[in-house]
Amino acid sequence: MQERIALTGNEAMALALKQINPDVVAAYPITPATEIVQLFSSYAANGMVKTEFVAVESEHSALSAVLGASAAGARALTATSSQGLAYMFEVLYIAASYRLPLVMPVVNRALSGPINIHGDHSDSMGVRDAGWIQIYAEDTQEAYDNLIQAVRIAEDPAVQLPVMVCIDGFIISHALENLEIMADEKVQEFVGPFTPRRPSLLDLDHPVTVGPLALFDYYMEIKRGQAEAMRKAKPVIKEVGQEYGRWSGRKYSFLEPYQLAEAEIAVVVLSSTAGTTRVVVDELRQQGIRAGLLKPRVYRPFPQQEIKAALGHLKAIAVLDRADSFDGFGGPLYKDIRAALYEVPDRPRIINYIFGLGGRDVGLDDIRSVYDDLAQVAAGEAPEFSIRYLGVREEAL
Amino acid sequence: MPNLKELMQQESFFSPGHRMCAGCIAPVAVRQVALAVGGAPVVVANATGCLEVATTIFPYTAWRCGFIHNAFANAAATLSGVETAYRALKKQDKLDSEIKFIAFGGDGGTYDIGFQSLSGAVERGHRMLYICYDNGAYMNTGIQRSSATPLYADTTTSPAGRHSSGKSQWRKDLTAIMAAHNIPYAAQAAPSHFMDLMAKVQRALSVDGPSFINIMAPCPRGWRYDTRAGISLTRQAVETCYWPLYEVDHGSWKLSYRPRQKQPIEDWLRSQGRFRHLFVAGGEEEIKQLQERVDLEWARLLKKCGEAAA
Numbered sequence: 001m002q003e004r005i006a007l008t009g010n011e012a013m014a015l016a017l018k019q020i021n022p023d024v025v026a027a028y029p030i031t032p033a034t035e036i037v038q039l040f041s042s043y044a045a046n047g048m049v050k051t052e053f054v055a056v057e058s059e060h061s062a063l064s065a066v067l068g069a070s071a072a073g074a075r076a077l078t079a080t081s082s083q084g085l086a087y088m089f090e091v092l093y094i095a096a097s098y099r100l101p102l103v104m105p106v107v108n109r110a111l112s113g114p115i116n117i118h119g120d121h122s123d124s125m126g127v128r129d130a131g132w133i134q135i136y137a138e139d140t141q142e143a144y145d146n147l148i149q150a151v152r153i154a155e156d157p158a159v160q161l162p163v164m165v166c167i168d169g170f171i172i173s174h175a176l177e178n179l180e181i182m183a184d185e186k187v188q189e190f191v192g193p194f195t196p197r198r199p200s201l202l203d204l205d206h207p208v209t210v211g212p213l214a215l216f217d218y219y220m221e222i223k224r225g226q227a228e229a230m231r232k233a234k235p236v237i238k239e240v241g242q243e244y245g246r247w248s249g250r251k252y253s254f255l256e257p258y259q260l261a262e263a264e265i266a267v268v269v270l271s272s273t274a275g276t277t278r279v280v281v282d283e284l285r286q287q288g289i290r291a292g293l294l295k296p297r298v299y300r301p302f303p304q305q306e307i308k309a310a311l312g313h314l315k316a317i318a319v320l321d322r323a324d325s326f327d328g329f330g331g332p333l334y335k336d337i338r339a340a341l342y343e344v345p346d347r348p349r350i351i352n353y354i355f356g357l358g359g360r361d362v363g364l365d366d367i368r369s370v371y372d373d374l375a376q377v378a379a380g381e382a383p384e385f386s387i388r389y390l391g392v393r394e395e396a397l
Numbered sequence: 398m399p400n401l402k403e404l405m406q407q408e409s410f411f412s413p414g415h416r417m418c419a420g421c422i423a424p425v426a427v428r429q430v431a432l433a434v435g436g437a438p439v440v441v442a443n444a445t446g447c448l449e450v451a452t453t454i455f456p457y458t459a460w461r462c463g464f465i466h467n468a469f470a471n472a473a474a475t476l477s478g479v480e481t482a483y484r485a486l487k488k489q490d491k492l493d494s495e496i497k498f499i500a501f502g503g504d505g506g507t508y509d510i511g512f513q514s515l516s517g518a519v520e521r522g523h524r525m526l527y528i529c530y531d532n533g534a535y536m537n538t539g540i541q542r543s544s545a546t547p548l549y550a551d552t553t554t555s556p557a558g559r560h561s562s563g564k565s566q567w568r569k570d571l572t573a574i575m576a577a578h579n580i581p582y583a584a585q586a587a588p589s590h591f592m593d594l595m596a597k598v599q600r601a602l603s604v605d606g607p608s609f610i611n612i613m614a615p616c617p618r619g620w621r622y623d624t625r626a627g628i629s630l631t632r633q634a635v636e637t638c639y640w641p642l643y644e645v646d647h648g649s650w651k652l653s654y655r656p657r658q659k660q661p662i663e664d665w666l667r668s669q670g671r672f673r674h675l676f677v678a679g680g681e682e683e684i685k686q687l688q689e690r691v692d693l694e695w696a697r698l699l700k701k702c703g704e705a706a707a
Binding site for chain 1: 464467476514521
């Protein structure tokens with residue numbers, strides 16, 4: 001039985017956390033993710049969850065504490081954003097290599113400097129190679145759904161990897177939207193009880209050393225094992241997405257195409273901007289322009305084959321990155337998409353835009369201009385280019 | 398408590414066969430801690446450092462108990478998560494054993510990079526014992542100065558030279574800082590005084606809340622002494638009052654040991670290569686300053702402990 005209510009992205013994530021009802025949550029406040037842990041601490045304070053809540057003194061300690069709790073056999077979560085995620089950097093890699101199934105909402109926010117509290121993807125893109133699964137949500141519904149699925153994905157015996165569930169700061173975290181929620185028991189049933197896959201630190205009969213020193217003789221096999229787990233995560237993500245569909249009526253996979261099959265030109269963009277883009281696609285379709293959209297939902301593991309299949313037939317593609325690599329070549333999503341299409345014999349032309357940094361608004365006109373450019377590139381009237389900045393005052397540089 | 402002979406026969410959670418250097422006192426300190434714990438189940442967390450890298454070289458481990466190493470700065474935070482999981486699982490009746498939690502960190506991982514994590518964890522009141530094995534520098538990376546390094550010690554980042562007499566600052570008084578967190582128990586100990594050390598460990602594990610013990614653990618490479626001399630160096634440090642033995646039990650300061658005849662600091666300095674540069678012409682002034690500061694700190698400690706002045 002599903003209920004339809006209005007929640008902000010943060011409230012939806014906090015609700016999902018409450019329904020998951022983990023053993024341990026350790027967290028530190030940071031705008032715009034603060035509300036998630038604030039709400040959660042009130043659930044703990046009012047006995048609405050069984051969770052032990054630890055209000056730590058930093059994000060570094062937040063992730064360190066949930067890492068310890070997970071190694072001790074507890075289902076453990078934290079949430080963060082921006083500088084907090086950056087502060088966790090070294091522990092992110094450690095959590096992945098210890099194969100601990102942590103789940104962490106990341107409310108995407110620009111990294112300093114200059115300091116800025118608004119949404120962009122520089123935080124999670126900066127840790128895209130940390131060994132975490134990354135799932136990006138477009139709206140509050142997806143934020144809620146992705147968080148619940150993340151628990152199952154992370155804890156799958158074949159996976160045992162941590163998962164980041166990303167939503168756009170403020171745009172989604174603070175915007176009120178209608179969504180359908182499952183009953184607490186239903187969520188509990190879906191995620192199931194937590195079963196540690198190896199002896200826990202608290203298993204006195206099987207003393208275990210977690211986090212030993214491994215040098216050139218073993219390190220590489222351990223890293224290779226992580227890569228293998230990431231590969232094995234793909235069918236699990238798909239299966240969990242389908243099963244979740246049977247439970248909730250909302251099925252999930254790696255990518256969400258929109259008007260793509262018959263399209264000639266398309267935009268590829270993560271998260272909330274997909275919503276804006278969809279509106280423009282509808283407009284263009286009414287004008288008879290064969291425009292489409294691809295919203296990747298899962299960025300790590302990178303769904304290369306699926307992307308190839310979804311985009312290979314197009315004439316021209318624009319990849320919109322809400323983070324820059326500062327390498328003069330293009331944003332991270334662009335480079336991955338471009339590489340994914342290398343094997344396509346008659347590959348589409350592909351262009352890149354960096355947009356929305358520090359919460360810079362992206363409106364319908366911005367997206368329209370992208371499709372205008374795309375139409376020209378597709379027709380061979382404009383050159384393929386690797387990087388252009390959307391909505392920036394170039395004259396102010 | 399059993400005597401030394403009996404203790405030496407006992408197995409503990411810390412096994413021999415690790416790869417710590419000959420003459421290093423850190424594993425001696427850990428063994429004494431482990432013997433004090435006896436058969437009680439423990440889970441250990443270890444900050445990155447000599448102890449961690451030399452006892453857990455995969456696929457081997459020297460730890461017969463649950464052990465976790467996370468990173469350099471976060472042993473206390475990591476163990477606070479383990480301890481929280483323990484409470485969470487106990488509350489849900491998923492666990493019925495009684496477990497003690499002990500973190501080990503060197504002075505780098507405790508005084509410096511791990512200090513925030515330690516301060517936070519004890520402020521939150523996790524029931525765990527944090528032990529610093531203080532060898533007075535970043536020995537694992539090659540003898541760089543830390544905030545625990547003694548004044549005028551020669552290290553690779555506070556080298557003695559034509560314009561330097563070594564480290565130019567007095568060490569951070571971490572034990573007092575930990576006591577100032579108003580935790581139930583904080584103490585300073587030395588492996589030369591092992592009965593005192595073990596009693597302190599047992600007291601620390603008995604209190605309801607966080608506890609901290611700072612243990613002097615000489616490093617033959619960094620201090621530059623003959624590998625046989627480690628324990629006598631901690632004895633000398635206690636006898637000179639450079640490393641006084643005391644405890645702060647629920648706010649009450651108590652001196653654990655008062656030397657019958659306080660020894661001059663010069664004797665302790667002379668037996669270590671890291672102070673060799675002070676024993677040339679002109680080094681008398683530095684030695685005098687060191688002695689004056691030791692005397693001052695000792696007088697302050699006596700006062701805090703309600704002892705008669707020297």
